Amino acid sequence: MTTAIATPTLSGAPHSDHLAARARWAVSDTLTMTKRNLLAVTRIPEALFFSAVQPIMFVLLFRYVFGGEITIPGTTYVNYLMPGIFVQTVAFGAVSTSIGLAEDLQKGLIERFRALPMARSAVLTGRTTADLIRNVFVVVIMTVVGLLVGFRPTTGVVPYIAGVLLILLFAYALSWGFAVIGLSAPNSETAQVMSFPLLFPLTFISSAFVNVHTMPSWLQGFATYQPVSVTVSACRALMIGGATATWVIQSLLWTVGFLIVLIPLASWRYRTRT
Amino acid sequence: MPFAIEVEALEKTFKGKHEVRALDGVSFNVEEGRVFGLLGPNGSGKTTAVRVLTTILKPDGGSARVLGHDVVRKAGLVRSLIGLAGQYAAVDENLTGRENLQMVGNLNHLERSTVSGRATDLLAQFNLSDAGDRPLKTYSGGMRRRLDLAAALVARPTVLFLDEPTTGLDPQSRNDLWEVIENLVGEGTTVLLTTQYLEEADRLASILAVLDHGHVIAEGTPAELKADLGATVLEVGLATTDDASRTARILDALGPHAPVLNGTVVEVTVDEGPTSAMAGLRSLDQEGIIPTAFTLREPSLDDVFLALTGRRTEDETEETEETDDPDQKQRNRALRHAATNAMPIATGELS
Numbered sequence: 001m002t003t004a005i006a007t008p009t010l011s012g013a014p015h016s017d018h019l020a021a022r023a024r025w026a027v028s029d030t031l032t033m034t035k036r037n038l039l040a041v042t043r044i045p046e047a048l049f050f051s052a053v054q055p056i057m058f059v060l061l062f063r064y065v066f067g068g069e070i071t072i073p074g075t076t077y078v079n080y081l082m083p084g085i086f087v088q089t090v091a092f093g094a095v096s097t098s099i100g101l102a103e104d105l106q107k108g109l110i111e112r113f114r115a116l117p118m119a120r121s122a123v124l125t126g127r128t129t130a131d132l133i134r135n136v137f138v139v140v141i142m143t144v145v146g147l148l149v150g151f152r153p154t155t156g157v158v159p160y161i162a163g164v165l166l167i168l169l170f171a172y173a174l175s176w177g178f179a180v181i182g183l184s185a186p187n188s189e190t191a192q193v194m195s196f197p198l199l200f201p202l203t204f205i206s207s208a209f210v211n212v213h214t215m216p217s218w219l220q221g222f223a224t225y226q227p228v229s230v231t232v233s234a235c236r237a238l239m240i241g242g243a244t245a246t247w248v249i250q251s252l253l254w255t256v257g258f259l260i261v262l263i264p265l266a267s268w269r270y271r272t273r274t
Numbered sequence: 275m276p277f278a279i280e281v282e283a284l285e286k287t288f289k290g291k292h293e294v295r296a297l298d299g300v301s302f303n304v305e306e307g308r309v310f311g312l313l314g315p316n317g318s319g320k321t322t323a324v325r326v327l328t329t330i331l332k333p334d335g336g337s338a339r340v341l342g343h344d345v346v347r348k349a350g351l352v353r354s355l356i357g358l359a360g361q362y363a364a365v366d367e368n369l370t371g372r373e374n375l376q377m378v379g380n381l382n383h384l385e386r387s388t389v390s391g392r393a394t395d396l397l398a399q400f401n402l403s404d405a406g407d408r409p410l411k412t413y414s415g416g417m418r419r420r421l422d423l424a425a426a427l428v429a430r431p432t433v434l435f436l437d438e439p440t441t442g443l444d445p446q447s448r449n450d451l452w453e454v455i456e457n458l459v460g461e462g463t464t465v466l467l468t469t470q471y472l473e474e475a476d477r478l479a480s481i482l483a484v485l486d487h488g489h490v491i492a493e494g495t496p497a498e499l500k501a502d503l504g505a506t507v508l509e510v511g512l513a514t515t516d517d518a519s520r521t522a523r524i525l526d527a528l529g530p531h532a533p534v535l536n537g538t539v540v541e542v543t544v545d546e547g548p549t550s551a552m553a554g555l556r557s558l559d560q561e562g563i564i565p566t567a568f569t570l571r572e573p574s575l576d577d578v579f580l581a582l583t584g585r586r587t588e589d590e591t592e593e594t595e596e597t598d599d600p601d602q603k604q605r606n607r608a609l610r611h612a613a614t615n616a617m618p619i620a621t622g623e624l625s
Binding site for chain 2: 028111
């Protein structure tokens with residue numbers, strides 16, 4: 001039996017059950033898959049362009065169309081709005097995780113990956129890591145857009161970066177949730193349609209665009225403490241001031257909770273989806 | 275270790291709306307360095323067998339070993355020894371040909387330096403050097419299949435699985451791909467090939483197993499399988515069913531195989547195509563019967579099935595295999611259509 005192991009003419013690494021080797025491959029496979037997913041983003045410039053257009057339109061819509069009707073005590077509306085836009089944009093962007101995975105399943109690429117000696121986890125970690133990197137660019141672009149329309153962070157560079165990191169971490173956790181959807185959908189179109197009933201209440205019944213005190217009282221509890229809202233509130237505090245610790249802690253709790261539940265769930269869906 | 279692939283009483287049932295017993299006790303062995311053909315219509319279990327052997331799917335019962343390693347317990351090891359080229363050309367649309375090959379090389383954990391050289395070599399070997407740095411969107415169907423096959427070979431697998439490698443390709447691309455596969459075999463790679471085309475199995479495989487409803491109904495060399503079948507099928511179209519039944523009686527004299535009457539069409543398998551055709555035409559002429567169509571063709575999978583099971587390849591039960599996706603069903607229907615209409619080798623319209 002052992003002689004068979006020597007037969008392959010694999011020029012690099014033979015198969016190994018050693019934990020260290022497997023960990024090393026899990027990392028290198030994740031990098032390979034991340035690179036592949038990021039290359040795909042750059043290959044469809046139209047998609048890249050229009051995925052930037054949508055959040056910019058939201059900024060313009062709320063800043064110039066609805067914003068005049070909304071007064072926020074203690075700050076300008078654009079300062080109130082931009083942290084909400086950041087979180088909304090990365091949340092909407094997480095849909096690409098579900099679409100991408102559903103597409104890979106549909107086209108048979110996952111079949112090829114399953115027959116390769118790669119780390120099983122890399123399909124999912126590569127996808128979510130690629131989305132994380134994409135989100136870095138998204139937040140940078142949206143910061144520039146915000147500055148152009150009058151967004152003036154007041155707390156300094158370090159808290160601002162902390163806010164950005166909080167958003168990225170939250171978006172990363174969301175990606176795993178959308179991975180579950182992508183792995184459960186029969187095709188990529190359905191994956192997209194399945195994602196929105198989840199996204200709309202989370203981003204709009206929230207403190208992202210308006211003060212939740214203007215909502216009916218029965219809605220305020222959800223609107224204040226749901227994950228998007230607490231992350232928006234935490235970023236707002238980090239970027240333009242206000243009570244910080246409580247929101248940051250709540251946001252981190254949501255993020256960690258999501259990761260603890262969603263990573264095993266997505267991995268299980270990946271293993272069992274035939 | 276004489277066998278590269280050993281399959282023993284393999285079972286797999288797909289649960290769901292309609293339960294499908296895709297593998298119902300499949301057993302076969304493949305000797306090292308051979309090309310083994312799994313021949314069968316859609317839904318016979320070919321693809322399921324390949325998916326189990328390539329560790330993608332866990333079987334419900336039985337066992338399978340590749341180079342002596344159990345595909346369930348030693349899945350990781352098996353994956354490092356095999357290559358798979360799939361039915362639907364699983365290559366990444368958004369990458370170039372070269373990037374696809376490099377990705378597969380990296381995921382096989384080859385040295386970085388090896389990977390780029392290997393990609394260049396394979397692109398050249400598969401006649402894709404010029405297209406190597408173009409995105410896949412610009413590739414033709416044949417080019418995609420070649421790249422898919424190249425991707426399966428990046429890590430120099432000892433055992434190669436080809437799941438319907440030429441289904442849906444035009445005759446020229448099919449021929450090109452056949453040549454590539456023949457060269458591989460010359461290098462000593464063990465190949466398991468699934469196909470719906472008797473012609474393809476005949477050309478590439480040295481041993482064939484015919485699958486039907488998840489089990490092997492016949493096994494042997496292509497010559498052995500065709501011996502029972504006759505070399506050529508004579509297909510005569512008539513104006514009326516009455517003429518057809520008279521024709522069937524007349525053509526019965528041509529050889530040991532009984533003509534099959536199907537509406538206004540009579541089919542008979544003969545050993546000597548042209549001689550039998552002339553004899554048949556002479557007898558028909560004497561009886562004053564004028565055919566509306568007269569075709570000589572090679573036997574198709576459908577004919578093998580008819581000979582082995584007494585029935586034609588079925589259409590209805592097949593669609594349920596492993597998919598509820600309407601697109602997939604559409605593709606399956608199209609493929610099946612292509613498969614059951616065998617390639618004519620001579621056709622004449624007589625009227």
